Amino acid sequence: MTYDECRAKGYDFIVGVPCSCFKQFIVDLQSDTAMSYIAANREDTAVAVAVGAYFSGKKPLVFLQNSGLGHVVNIVSSLLIPYNIPIDFLISVRKEPFEHTHMYKITKDIVSLLEIDSQVYLIDSSSHS
Amino acid sequence: MTRLEAVQAVLDSLTNELLVVTTGYLSRDVFKIKDRKENFYMCGSMGNAYPIGIGLAVNNPDKRIVVLSGDGAALMSLGSLALGNSLKLPSLQHFIVDNGKYASTGGQPTCADGIDFSQFHNTTVYSVSEDEPASPRITLGPIEMAERFRSCFV
Numbered sequence: 001m002t003y004d005e006c007r008a009k010g011y012d013f014i015v016g017v018p019c020s021c022f023k024q025f026i027v028d029l030q031s032d033t034a035m036s037y038i039a040a041n042r043e044d045t046a047v048a049v050a051v052g053a054y055f056s057g058k059k060p061l062v063f064l065q066n067s068g069l070g071h072v073v074n075i076v077s078s079l080l081i082p083y084n085i086p087i088d089f090l091i092s093v094r095k096e097p098f099e100h101t102h103m104y105k106i107t108k109d110i111v112s113l114l115e116i117d118s119q120v121y122l123i124d125s126s127s128h129s
Numbered sequence: 130m131t132r133l134e135a136v137q138a139v140l141d142s143l144t145n146e147l148l149v150v151t152t153g154y155l156s157r158d159v160f161k162i163k164d165r166k167e168n169f170y171m172c173g174s175m176g177n178a179y180p181i182g183i184g185l186a187v188n189n190p191d192k193r194i195v196v197l198s199g200d201g202a203a204l205m206s207l208g209s210l211a212l213g214n215s216l217k218l219p220s221l222q223h224f225i226v227d228n229g230k231y232a233s234t235g236g237q238p239t240c241a242d243g244i245d246f247s248q249f250h251n252t253t254v255y256s257v258s259e260d261e262p263a264s265p266r267i268t269l270g271p272i273e274m275a276e277r278f279r280s281c282f283v
Contacts, residue, residue, distance in 0.1 A: 038187060041208045048177035052184020057283035078173025083275040
Protein backbone atom coordinates (compact mmCIF):
# COMPACT_ATOMS: atom_id res chain seq x y z
CA MET A 1 0.00 0.00 0.00
CA THR A 2 1.39 3.38 -0.95
CA TYR A 3 0.96 6.40 1.27
CA ASP A 4 -1.63 7.88 -1.10
CA GLU A 5 -3.65 4.66 -0.93
CA CYS A 6 -3.41 4.82 2.84
CA ARG A 7 -4.75 8.38 2.87
CA ALA A 8 -7.56 7.37 0.51
CA LYS A 9 -8.65 4.77 3.07
CA GLY A 10 -9.23 7.52 5.59
CA TYR A 11 -6.44 6.95 8.09
CA ASP A 12 -5.75 10.17 9.95
CA PHE A 13 -3.22 9.04 12.55
CA ILE A 14 -0.18 6.89 11.79
CA VAL A 15 2.27 5.33 14.21
CA GLY A 16 4.88 2.74 13.42
CA VAL A 17 8.33 1.24 13.59
CA PRO A 18 10.45 1.60 10.45
CA CYS A 19 11.30 -1.06 7.91
CA SER A 20 13.56 -0.40 4.94
CA CYS A 21 10.61 -1.03 2.64
CA PHE A 22 8.66 1.79 4.35
CA LYS A 23 11.33 4.38 3.45
CA GLN A 24 9.24 6.13 0.81
CA PHE A 25 6.04 5.67 2.83
CA ILE A 26 7.62 7.46 5.80
CA VAL A 27 9.05 10.23 3.59
CA ASP A 28 5.58 10.80 2.13
CA LEU A 29 3.74 10.81 5.43
CA GLN A 30 6.29 13.15 7.02
CA SER A 31 5.81 15.59 4.16
CA ASP A 32 2.03 15.55 4.70
CA THR A 33 1.50 18.35 7.19
CA ALA A 34 -2.13 17.31 7.67
CA MET A 35 -1.13 13.88 9.01
CA SER A 36 -0.36 13.09 12.64
CA TYR A 37 2.63 10.75 12.85
CA ILE A 38 4.43 9.25 15.82
CA ALA A 39 7.66 7.32 15.30
CA ALA A 40 7.50 4.55 17.89
CA ASN A 41 10.43 2.58 19.25
CA ARG A 42 8.68 -0.76 19.68
CA GLU A 43 5.72 -2.37 18.02
CA ASP A 44 3.51 -2.83 21.09
CA THR A 45 4.21 0.79 22.02
CA ALA A 46 3.00 1.74 18.53
CA VAL A 47 -0.23 -0.21 19.04
CA ALA A 48 -0.80 1.41 22.44
CA VAL A 49 -0.29 4.91 20.99
CA ALA A 50 -2.80 3.97 18.27
CA VAL A 51 -5.29 2.90 20.95
CA GLY A 52 -4.99 6.37 22.50
CA ALA A 53 -5.69 7.85 19.07
CA TYR A 54 -8.70 5.54 18.61
CA PHE A 55 -10.18 6.68 21.92
CA SER A 56 -9.69 10.24 20.67
CA GLY A 57 -11.89 9.59 17.65
CA LYS A 58 -9.11 9.03 15.12
CA LYS A 59 -8.78 6.27 12.55
CA PRO A 60 -5.24 5.07 13.26
CA LEU A 61 -2.92 2.83 11.27
CA VAL A 62 0.06 0.97 12.75
CA PHE A 63 2.94 -0.03 10.48
CA LEU A 64 5.63 -2.55 11.36
CA GLN A 65 7.95 -5.15 9.93
CA ASN A 66 6.91 -8.75 10.50
CA SER A 67 10.02 -9.28 12.64
CA GLY A 68 8.20 -7.19 15.24
CA LEU A 69 4.96 -9.13 15.05
CA GLY A 70 5.88 -11.08 18.18
CA HIS A 71 5.95 -7.85 20.15
CA VAL A 72 2.26 -7.23 19.49
CA VAL A 73 0.92 -10.66 20.45
CA ASN A 74 0.16 -9.65 24.03
CA ILE A 75 -1.41 -6.26 23.35
CA VAL A 76 -3.60 -7.71 20.59
CA SER A 77 -4.68 -10.61 22.81
CA SER A 78 -5.22 -8.75 26.08
CA LEU A 79 -6.31 -5.30 24.87
CA LEU A 80 -7.54 -5.07 21.26
CA ILE A 81 -9.60 -8.26 21.24
CA PRO A 82 -11.26 -8.25 24.69
CA TYR A 83 -11.90 -4.50 24.68
CA ASN A 84 -13.09 -4.65 21.05
CA ILE A 85 -10.71 -1.93 19.84
CA PRO A 86 -10.26 -1.99 16.05
CA ILE A 87 -6.70 -1.14 15.02
CA ASP A 88 -5.48 -1.68 11.45
CA PHE A 89 -1.97 -2.86 10.61
CA LEU A 90 0.34 -2.44 7.66
CA ILE A 91 2.98 -5.17 7.90
CA SER A 92 6.00 -5.60 5.67
CA VAL A 93 6.92 -9.25 5.19
CA ARG A 94 10.65 -9.94 4.88
CA LYS A 95 12.13 -13.26 3.75
CA GLU A 96 15.87 -12.65 3.50
CA PRO A 97 18.48 -12.70 4.97
CA PHE A 98 18.38 -15.78 7.20
CA GLU A 99 17.11 -14.05 10.34
CA HIS A 100 13.83 -13.33 8.54
CA THR A 101 13.23 -16.74 7.03
CA HIS A 102 11.33 -18.47 9.81
CA MET A 103 9.13 -15.48 10.59
CA TYR A 104 8.41 -15.27 6.86
CA LYS A 105 7.01 -18.80 7.02
CA ILE A 106 4.78 -18.17 10.04
CA THR A 107 3.64 -14.56 9.56
CA LYS A 108 0.29 -15.36 7.93
CA ASP A 109 -0.44 -18.01 10.56
CA ILE A 110 0.31 -15.60 13.41
CA VAL A 111 -1.94 -12.97 11.86
CA SER A 112 -4.65 -15.59 11.48
CA LEU A 113 -4.25 -16.86 15.07
CA LEU A 114 -4.46 -13.30 16.36
CA GLU A 115 -7.78 -12.96 14.51
CA ILE A 116 -6.74 -9.68 12.96
CA ASP A 117 -6.76 -10.96 9.35
CA SER A 118 -9.39 -8.46 8.29
CA GLN A 119 -7.43 -5.55 9.71
CA VAL A 120 -4.03 -6.33 8.19
CA TYR A 121 -2.43 -5.27 4.93
CA LEU A 122 0.58 -7.49 4.23
CA ILE A 123 3.25 -6.09 1.93
CA ASP A 124 5.40 -8.81 0.43
CA SER A 125 8.92 -7.51 0.46
CA SER A 126 10.43 -10.96 0.39
CA SER A 127 12.98 -10.01 -2.26
CA HIS A 128 13.94 -6.83 -0.43
CA SER A 129 17.54 -6.78 0.76
CA MET B 130 3.21 5.96 52.44
CA THR B 131 1.17 2.89 51.52
CA ARG B 132 0.04 1.86 48.03
CA LEU B 133 -3.55 2.86 48.74
CA GLU B 134 -2.46 6.21 50.17
CA ALA B 135 -0.50 6.87 46.98
CA VAL B 136 -3.51 5.98 44.82
CA GLN B 137 -5.68 8.21 46.99
CA ALA B 138 -3.19 11.08 46.55
CA VAL B 139 -3.31 10.71 42.76
CA LEU B 140 -7.12 10.58 42.73
CA ASP B 141 -7.37 13.58 45.07
CA SER B 142 -5.35 15.60 42.53
CA LEU B 143 -7.87 14.97 39.74
CA THR B 144 -10.89 16.98 38.69
CA ASN B 145 -11.98 16.15 35.14
CA GLU B 146 -8.71 14.65 33.87
CA LEU B 147 -8.64 11.49 31.77
CA LEU B 148 -6.90 8.68 33.64
CA VAL B 149 -5.31 5.52 32.22
CA VAL B 150 -4.46 2.96 34.90
CA THR B 151 -2.02 0.09 34.53
CA THR B 152 -2.77 -3.59 35.00
CA GLY B 153 -2.56 -5.32 38.38
CA TYR B 154 -3.57 -4.02 41.78
CA LEU B 155 -3.55 -0.34 40.85
CA SER B 156 -6.53 -0.61 38.47
CA ARG B 157 -8.47 -2.47 41.13
CA ASP B 158 -7.52 0.16 43.74
CA VAL B 159 -8.69 3.03 41.54
CA PHE B 160 -11.94 1.23 40.69
CA LYS B 161 -12.62 0.66 44.39
CA ILE B 162 -11.71 4.13 45.61
CA LYS B 163 -13.14 6.34 42.85
CA ASP B 164 -14.62 4.82 39.72
CA ARG B 165 -15.53 7.43 37.08
CA LYS B 166 -16.19 7.35 33.37
CA GLU B 167 -12.94 9.22 32.76
CA ASN B 168 -10.97 6.18 34.04
CA PHE B 169 -9.65 3.52 31.69
CA TYR B 170 -8.59 0.29 33.37
CA MET B 171 -6.00 -1.40 31.16
CA CYS B 172 -6.12 -4.97 32.46
CA GLY B 173 -3.33 -6.90 30.75
CA SER B 174 -0.91 -5.30 28.24
CA MET B 175 1.54 -4.59 31.05
CA GLY B 176 3.63 -1.50 30.34
CA ASN B 177 1.30 -0.06 27.74
CA ALA B 178 -0.78 2.35 29.83
CA TYR B 179 1.79 5.10 29.31
CA PRO B 180 1.91 4.89 25.50
CA ILE B 181 -1.91 4.90 25.44
CA GLY B 182 -1.53 8.18 27.32
CA ILE B 183 0.86 9.39 24.62
CA GLY B 184 -1.75 8.64 21.95
CA LEU B 185 -4.37 10.51 23.96
CA ALA B 186 -2.16 13.52 24.69
CA VAL B 187 -1.00 13.92 21.09
CA ASN B 188 -4.61 14.10 19.95
CA ASN B 189 -6.02 16.12 22.84
CA PRO B 190 -3.57 18.91 23.66
CA ASP B 191 -6.29 20.80 25.54
CA LYS B 192 -7.16 17.94 27.91
CA ARG B 193 -5.04 16.81 30.86
CA ILE B 194 -4.10 13.16 30.49
CA VAL B 195 -2.91 11.25 33.56
CA VAL B 196 -1.34 7.79 33.57
CA LEU B 197 -0.92 5.70 36.70
CA SER B 198 1.70 2.93 36.49
CA GLY B 199 3.51 0.61 38.85
CA ASP B 200 7.28 0.20 38.79
CA GLY B 201 7.03 -3.25 37.18
CA ALA B 202 4.89 -1.95 34.34
CA ALA B 203 7.08 1.11 33.81
CA LEU B 204 10.14 -1.15 33.61
CA MET B 205 8.44 -3.39 31.08
CA SER B 206 8.19 -0.56 28.56
CA LEU B 207 11.01 1.80 29.49
CA GLY B 208 11.38 2.66 25.82
CA SER B 209 7.94 4.28 25.89
CA LEU B 210 9.16 6.52 28.72
CA ALA B 211 12.04 7.57 26.46
CA LEU B 212 9.45 8.33 23.78
CA GLY B 213 7.65 10.47 26.33
CA ASN B 214 10.89 12.31 27.09
CA SER B 215 11.37 12.89 23.37
CA LEU B 216 7.83 14.16 22.70
CA LYS B 217 7.54 16.24 25.91
CA LEU B 218 3.77 16.46 25.66
CA PRO B 219 2.82 19.18 28.15
CA SER B 220 -0.64 17.79 28.89
CA LEU B 221 0.62 14.29 29.81
CA GLN B 222 1.33 13.49 33.46
CA HIS B 223 2.74 10.17 34.70
CA PHE B 224 2.43 8.89 38.27
CA ILE B 225 4.48 5.81 39.16
CA VAL B 226 3.70 3.91 42.35
CA ASP B 227 6.98 2.17 43.15
CA ASN B 228 6.86 -0.65 45.68
CA GLY B 229 9.88 -2.40 44.18
CA LYS B 230 7.78 -5.52 43.69
CA TYR B 231 5.54 -7.45 41.36
CA ALA B 232 2.84 -7.35 44.05
CA SER B 233 0.08 -9.25 42.27
CA THR B 234 2.31 -12.22 41.42
CA GLY B 235 3.62 -12.77 44.93
CA GLY B 236 5.86 -9.81 45.75
CA GLN B 237 8.93 -10.81 43.75
CA PRO B 238 11.44 -7.92 43.51
CA THR B 239 11.67 -5.73 40.39
CA CYS B 240 14.88 -4.02 39.23
CA ALA B 241 13.39 -0.57 39.91
CA ASP B 242 16.42 0.19 42.08
CA GLY B 243 18.36 0.32 38.82
CA ILE B 244 16.56 3.35 37.41
CA ASP B 245 15.56 6.86 38.45
CA PHE B 246 11.99 7.27 37.17
CA SER B 247 11.96 10.96 38.09
CA GLN B 248 14.22 11.66 35.08
CA PHE B 249 11.25 11.10 32.80
CA HIS B 250 8.86 13.74 31.47
CA ASN B 251 6.27 15.08 33.95
CA THR B 252 6.74 12.06 36.19
CA THR B 253 5.92 11.87 39.89
CA VAL B 254 7.14 8.83 41.82
CA TYR B 255 5.52 7.59 45.01
CA SER B 256 7.79 5.17 46.84
CA VAL B 257 5.59 2.88 48.87
CA SER B 258 6.85 0.35 51.34
CA GLU B 259 3.91 -1.32 53.01
CA ASP B 260 2.05 -4.33 51.71
CA GLU B 261 -1.71 -4.07 51.55
CA PRO B 262 -4.25 -6.64 50.42
CA ALA B 263 -5.59 -6.49 46.87
CA SER B 264 -8.75 -4.55 46.15
CA PRO B 265 -11.62 -6.56 44.63
CA ARG B 266 -11.59 -7.31 40.93
CA ILE B 267 -13.12 -4.77 38.55
CA THR B 268 -16.72 -5.68 37.81
CA LEU B 269 -17.03 -3.76 34.53
CA GLY B 270 -16.64 -5.71 31.31
CA PRO B 271 -13.82 -4.71 28.95
CA ILE B 272 -16.07 -3.53 26.11
CA GLU B 273 -18.04 -1.40 28.55
CA MET B 274 -14.77 0.06 29.90
CA ALA B 275 -13.58 0.99 26.41
CA GLU B 276 -16.88 2.44 25.19
CA ARG B 277 -17.39 4.45 28.35
CA PHE B 278 -13.90 5.93 28.15
CA ARG B 279 -14.15 6.69 24.43
CA SER B 280 -17.42 8.52 25.02
CA CYS B 281 -15.42 11.12 26.96
CA PHE B 282 -13.76 12.14 23.68
CA VAL B 283 -16.17 11.46 20.83
